[in-house]
Amino acid sequence: MTVDSPPAPVQLDTPARPRRIPPAVLLIAPSIVFMALLLGWPVIQGVLQAFRSDEGFTLDFLTRMVEDPYFWPAVRNTLLLIVVMIPLQFAFAITMALLLRSNPRLNKVHFFVWAIPLALSDLAAGLVWLSIFNDRGYLNSVLTSLGLGSVPWLAYDNPTTLFLCVLVAEVWRSTSLVLVIVVSGLQGIPKDYDEAAQVFGATFWQRLRHVTLPLLKPSLQVALILRTILAFQTFAVAQALTGQNFPLVVGETYRWYTALQNPNVAAALALVILVASMLISVFYLRALRDKGQEGTR
Amino acid sequence: MADITISHLVKTYPGGTERATDDVSLDIADGDFTVLLGPSGCGKTTLLRMLAGLELPDSGSIAVGGKDVTYLPPNKRNMSMVFQSYAVFPHRKVRYNIGFGLSMAKKPKEEIDRKVAWAADLLQLGPYLDRLPAQLSGGQRQRVAVARAIVMDADVLLMDEPLSNLDALLRLNFRSELKKIVKDLKTTTVYVTHDQSEALSLGDRVAVMRKGQIAQLGDPLDVYDAPADRFVGGFIGSPPMNFIKAAVSGDGGALIVGDQRLRAPSLLQSYSSTDVLLGVRAENVAVDTQRSSGDVPGTVLVVEPMGSSILLTVEVEGQTIKVQAPPTFRTSPGSTIWLTFSPNSMRFYDSETAMALVAR
Numbered sequence A: 001m002t003v004d005s006p007p008a009p010v011q012l013d014t015p016a017r018p019r020r021i022p023p024a025v026l027l028i029a030p031s032i033v034f035m036a037l038l039l040g041w042p043v044i045q046g047v048l049q050a051f052r053s054d055e056g057f058t059l060d061f062l063t064r065m066v067e068d069p070y071f072w073p074a075v076r077n078t079l080l081l082i083v084v085m086i087p088l089q090f091a092f093a094i095t096m097a098l099l100l101r102s103n104p105r106l107n108k109v110h111f112f113v114w115a116i117p118l119a120l121s122d123l124a125a126g127l128v129w130l131s132i133f134n135d136r137g138y139l140n141s142v143l144t145s146l147g148l149g150s151v152p153w154l155a156y157d158n159p160t161t162l163f164l165c166v167l168v169a170e171v172w173r174s175t176s177l178v179l180v181i182v183v184s185g186l187q188g189i190p191k192d193y194d195e196a197a198q199v200f201g202a203t204f205w206q207r208l209r210h211v212t213l214p215l216l217k218p219s220l221q222v223a224l225i226l227r228t229i230l231a232f233q234t235f236a237v238a239q240a241l242t243g244q245n246f247p248l249v250v251g252e253t254y255r256w257y258t259a260l261q262n263p264n265v266a267a268a269l270a271l272v273i274l275v276a277s278m279l280i281s282v283f284y285l286r287a288l289r290d291k292g293q294e295g296t297r
Numbered sequence B: 001m002a003d004i005t006i007s008h009l010v011k012t013y014p015g016g017t018e019r020a021t022d023d024v025s026l027d028i029a030d031g032d033f034t035v036l037l038g039p040s041g042c043g044k045t046t047l048l049r050m051l052a053g054l055e056l057p058d059s060g061s062i063a064v065g066g067k068d069v070t071y072l073p074p075n076k077r078n079m080s081m082v083f084q085s086y087a088v089f090p091h092r093k094v095r096y097n098i099g100f101g102l103s104m105a106k107k108p109k110e111e112i113d114r115k116v117a118w119a120a121d122l123l124q125l126g127p128y129l130d131r132l133p134a135q136l137s138g139g140q141r142q143r144v145a146v147a148r149a150i151v152m153d154a155d156v157l158l159m160d161e162p163l164s165n166l167d168a169l170l171r172l173n174f175r176s177e178l179k180k181i182v183k184d185l186k187t188t189t190v191y192v193t194h195d196q197s198e199a200l201s202l203g204d205r206v207a208v209m210r211k212g213q214i215a216q217l218g219d220p221l222d223v224y225d226a227p228a229d230r231f232v233g234g235f236i237g238s239p240p241m242n243f244i245k246a247a248v249s250g251d252g253g254a255l256i257v258g259d260q261r262l263r264a265p266s267l268l269q270s271y272s273s274t275d276v277l278l279g280v281r282a283e284n285v286a287v288d289t290q291r292s293s294g295d296v297p298g299t300v301l302v303v304e305p306m307g308s309s310i311l312l313t314v315e316v317e318g319q320t321i322k323v324q325a326p327p328t329f330r331t332s333p334g335s336t337i338w339l340t341f342s343p344n345s346m347r348f349y350d351s352e353t354a355m356a357l358v359a360r
Helices: A023-051 A060-067 A071-101 A107-119 A122-133 A138-145 A159-187 A191-199 A204-232 A236-242 A249-257 A263-287 A291-296 B044-052 B094-098 B100-104 B109-122 B138-150 B168-185 B196-202 B220-225 B230-235 B266-271
Strands: B004-011 B021-028 B033-037 B059-064 B079-082 B156-160 B188-193 B205-210 B213-218 B242-248 B254-257 B260-263 B275-280 B285-288 B296-305 B310-316 B319-325 B336-341 B347-350
Touching: A023 A060, A023 A263, A060 A071, A060 A263, A071 A107, A071 A159, A071 A204, A071 A249, A107 A159, A122 A138, A122 A159, A122 A236, A159 A204, A159 A236, A191 A204, A191 B079, A204 A263, A204 B100, A236 A249, A249 A263, B004 B044, B021 B044, B021 B213, B033 B044, B033 B168, B033 B196, B044 B079, B044 B156, B044 B188, B079 B138, B094 B100, B094 B109, B094 B138, B100 B109, B109 B138, B138 B156, B138 B168, B168 B196, B188 B196, B196 B220, B205 B220, B205 B230, B213 B220, B213 B230, B230 B242, B230 B275, B230 B347, B242 B319, B254 B275, B260 B296, B266 B347, B285 B319, B296 B319, B310 B336
Parallel strands: B033 B188, B033 B205, B079 B156, B156 B188
Antiparallel strands: B004 B021, B004 B059, B205 B213, B242 B254, B242 B275, B254 B260, B275 B347, B285 B336, B296 B310, B296 B336, B310 B319
């Protein structure tokens, strides 16, 4: 006597299940819609605005932007500021973070004080520095009382001191962002690496170069991208300190939009910043990519 | 290679009240392998870190090869170290990691290459030289850490629980390998561990530490065989030494455990009518199911076969002890067995101070 085994379930001719939207997509859908409406749409509008007039597609606004006498000085000033400011800021931030790591007395207070500029609006920072640098400001008062005479730091015909004032104010205002990122990055590096390097005879500079900075690279990369993009957008501090005397690209955007009432050229300028920021980010990501770790991915 | 002289080293961590090392003095001869052994918090790692220069003592001094290094920064001490966490640099390849100390010292490239190849060969890392640490197993990373330490020609080799992150089998294998490597190097080595079997198997000398002080310093076998106090006996050995409350008879000739009388060794002659602690290792108690002269009866509580032996928990005169029986010994919980303590393996401790008794 044989026992019939139950027929094997046949799945061949069951109809294909209707394609369902994966739950992940459903979950992120609200944010996608939100982003598209509040970010994507304005970006597209802005880009279109730079190229569209009543008669249709045009490059007139771009031409007008480039031919404006303030445009190239603004580009030059912005680039100069970035090139000088970013290395300075990183040097400061890394030094400060290393000082904090050595666990000095009142460690937390130092960190808190150094992070204060982060909480300050940039216009407020600009006004604070204006009260220091203006002709009868704090700096000149001190100089005068020392018998050194006052210096017209913010005079329109003195581009060097104008640049220095904006630089000092911007470094003061925005280094804390780099500091916070670097400090958190340093905290993520186990102490053992530094100790091992010490025992194996590395000097302070060797440790910094061969151990600390390479391990800090991911944080530095984030800080570098953020700071460079934000540096392209430097505006309020320079505006408060120098008005038009030290034009920057975002300041020009603002001038075209408000003073000159031309949103199209303003959009063209904004586009320049957008493209520059994107190019810089791609450049950093590629240049700082960890070549050694590609194999593990 | 150099000898180490540690004298009166005191260290209290900021914010702490207890001394991490409490007036520790220790001499380590050139080429010796010394193990610092103790439970966590006993100050063994602190002592090692002060040797390395990663912590500074409050007082006392450390001399290496006759030169005072107490307050010298770590990179000026010519030491090398294996860290518990390996501390192999994750961003550089194995080759660079092993040669790190040499390249920091700006040694010529050929020399670095030669030594890295030698160390990689010794530790079977040859095929992995061009990998990143992330692509290695834990055991291999540990080997890299050891290779990095041995290429250095350092005066002193420091090891901070180097085997504690490996799994049991790997630890056992690597332990003997490490012993051979260090023996061939002939470098003065200080090794920190909380694992008593590691300490006994590796060390030329073992320093058992407790609460910042060295409780006993000696040969591994001496430390095992004749613990200086109850703490050492209880810490070393698996199972730890048994301690039985006993008293010496009025004439000093007999040891009284409950209702039983044992013949007292001559050491106890001078301790007549005093309470003592009898210390005896599990393997030094002979067991039998039959009574013969001089035996003590006990009731079996637990039987644990260990493979090579059987571990018995036995109640003797109201006190519980662990006894090791041969694997062929058959008994069951509740039955009565007869125990014989061999006079030569009995150790005696003061019942108050828990220190070993000496003839007086």
